[in-house]
Amino acid sequence: MSLVEIVSHNEVIYTILDKPPPEPPKTPRYQSALEKQLKETKIPQLRRTFGYAEVPVSPPDKFLKKGEGIGQPVKKSDHKHYTTGDLPPVPRRPPPGKKPEKPKVNFRVVNIKKAIKVKGRPVEPRLVDTRDGHTKKIKGSGEVPEYCLRPDFGQMPAYLVKRNRRIQRALDAIRYAEENKESLCKQIADEERQKLLDDLKLNWQLMQKAFLQLPMLTDTPPKILKKAKMEQELKQLEKDILLVESNPYIYVYD
Template sequence: MSIVKIVHHDEVIYTILDKPPPEPPKTPRYESQLEKQLKEMKIPQLRRTFGYAETPLKVPDQFLKKGEGLGQPMKKSDHKCIASGSLPPVPKCPPPGKKPEKPKTNFRVLNIKKVIKTKPLLVEPRLVDTRDGHTKKIKGSGEVPEFCLRKDFGQMPEYLVKRNRRIQKELDKIRYAEENKESLCKLINEEERLELLKDLKYNWQLLQKAFLQLPILTDTIPKIHRKTKMEQELKQLEKDIALVESNPYIYIYE
């Protein structure tokens, strides 16, 4: 067994291993040109703060003057009224004249006339029901018969009278309709009977033609149903034709 001792060498372990592949370059971030224009056009606004750390003092000549207190100061206007031409004269006050005399009224006489014409208040009848003098009004107490003395006592109320009238009108309408009721049975004339017979025969011819055009072989259920249905319709039409031909007088119900 032989041992090889290498003392001097220039190998490095980091150069032996393969280096990882370099990362691909990132795509540049999208920047809108409009955003740059907006930032350039944007007007800087004042920032709101909590105020000054120390309140700045005013200039000495800006002291509080008369009329500049808490009240609203008067707005100064630069408007000047320029008169063009001659203005009309200022109207003068009318000369002082005598005041119109007020009519002299005798209020004593008026009050006496009003008192004479006024009617005295009617005394409300009362009832004393105890020895201590307890009183109560007779009206509404039930001591005097009031309800039986009314004009409408014992008469039917107005709402019941109107209701009975409405019911009676409806009954009269029903009775009149029943008396003048037309008969639902109507006799058709000969022309209408012949026209009906003609239409029935025409329908039978159309149905007979369609029945003859059916396939001879009925191997499916829909074909069987269709053929059976057409046979029933033909039989019914034949019965109707025979009934109209055998009966000269035919009545119909509307």
Template sequence: MSLVEIVHHNEVIYTILDKPPPEPPKTPRYESKLEKELKETKKPKLRRTFGYAETPVKPPEQFLKKGEGIGQPVKCTDHQCVGGNLPPVPRRPPPGKKEEKPQKNFKILNIKKAIKTKAKPVEPRLVDTRDGHIKKIKGSGEVPEYCLRPDFGRVPEYLVRRNRKIQKALEEIRLADQNKESLCKLISEEERQKLLKDLKNNWELMQKAFLQLPMLTDTIPKILRKTKMEQELKQLEKDIALVESNPYIYIYE
């Protein structure tokens, strides 16, 4: 048995396993050019102050001259001066005597007006207490008023008009009932025969369609259709028997 002593070696345990593949490089991030320009404009400007500590004064040579100051704003108007021969200004009438107004004697006018005016009628009143409480007789119920009216006991005019309208409507209804034709009408023999013929034709067509149905009715639609056609055939047979047995047939319009 022999022993091998390895003193110098370059083997590392971490390099035995295969290294994982390197990660792919990331794509560069999108950066907008406009954003950079905006950031540049938003940067505060240096050495900015609130203004001059003392307002600089202009030298005496630069004094304010005529027409250099701030004047009044000129108003823009659409007015245009009219030229040419204008009519002369009317002259003032010559001074003369004023028209004399007729003088009124108000005392005489008031006396005449007072003579012509009628006296105010005295309203009848009554005193019903010892303290002198005054009450108007009109509307108090002490004197009969309503029974003395000219229209007392008469039918009001609006009721008379309403009764006339009601009577007129009833008369129109009565006349309409008298002149009304009977709704029941007897059909002629020709119409009866034509009706019977049409019913028999319908029965034949229905019977033909019924015989063409399949013998096996194994589905619900087939059963429903067959049942419906049977009911229609029975109804047609009843109608035919009714028309044949009754020579006189009346119909309502």
């Protein structure tokens, strides 16, 4: 092993490291082309203040007079009227004529004639029931029979008459329907009976063919249920066929 002794050296660690890259130059700041022109043309207004310390009062003769307030603005129109040639003069307004005279009416005579023709008001009958002269009207007092003298006394009310008529019409309609109703039972023709029998036999043949195609081994519940259902349908078809064949006359109810 050898030992190296360094007495003096001029190496600096900062000179060994790489220097950072220089920063890119900044873009020039945007300046408006009109800014300098505006500054030159702007005239400073000196001696500007915030206003009067106290608002001056108008003199007494400067009060608001009639017609000087803020009113509706006058609408201006762009309409222009162009005249061609000489126009006829505007006709003058005719002079005001005399008003028609109202006929003179003697109201005293008219009122007297009306009073002669007016019939006197009939005196309403009254009843005095005390010695002091207390009177009351006979009408509505119960002293004189009134209700039994009415023209509709003892007659059936109109709403009951209408109700009875409506009920009678409904009963007549039901009676007419029962008398003229057709029989609900009717006999089917031989052609229909034969066609029904042929359709039943055809359904039995199709069902029998499907039943014979079932698997011999029924080891699952779905197979058992399907076989039992088809057997039940076959038995029902056989009963229907036997019923139609044994009865030549068949009646059907609507």
